Amino acid sequence: DRIRQFQKKGKTLIFVSHDLQKVEEFCDEVFLIHEGRIVKRGPPSDVILSYVRDFMGEGGPIFTQEFGTRQVEFGDVKLVDAGGQDAITFTCGEAFKVIIPYTAHERIEQPVFGYSIKTASGLYVYGTNTQIQGHVTDAVEGEGRVELLVDPMPLRQGNFFLSLAIHSSDHKTQFHRREDWYPFKMKNEDDADGPFKLGSNWCT
Helix, strand or coil: CHHHHHHHCCCCCCCCCCCHHHHHHHCCCEEEEECCEEEEEECHHHHHHHHHHHHHCCCCCCCCEEECCCCEEECCCEEECCCCCECCEEECCCCEEEEEEEEEEEEECCCEEEEEEEECCCCEEEEEECCCCCCCCCCEEEEEEEEEEECCCCECCEEEEEEEEEECCCCCCEEEEEEEEEEEEEECCCCCCCCECCCCCCCC
16 A cells, blocks of 8 residues: 555655566566666566566476476477467467377376466466366377367466476376476456456346
8 A cells, every 4th residue: 555655646666576466566667687687678567477488487497397207298388379379478258278299108097187377476376187177088108189278268467377297197106297387478358357257247
């Protein structure tokens, strides 16, 4: 509230933080500083996405983890929008698809594929897998692919991380896991507030 009052008076505030949610909430313009130099400047959502992509996601030096036996491993995973195009920015209420190619270096019976989503500030949003959802995967061997479809995607404005995993049906063996590996951005389709779009209606 004090920050909001300060802003309403037309004063300038320099806010220095790694809390991406607060940066996006309070700032009108963001500077990304790396090794003492400004490497990007602009609207909060754009600069935060650059930070997430270059320094946090897809094997960047911060936060990501990758491990597993690699008996089955991920290939070149693609995020696809409602129009069928490779994308990193998606619209709330539209389709969000993940195409997940894999290579099984030996025959694996009924592997489990899973995913989870976190906010850019690390808040866990949701996670599930094929086993929880009652989708039995046949034995895998060689190359193949699975697809994850969230339609409609209820997440609203913000930057997020997608994590993917392949493990054994008894959960004892992690074949390949990529934590916080795939960053993506959500944008709103309307002026409603909040992190999710709920299917609500008014009756009079």
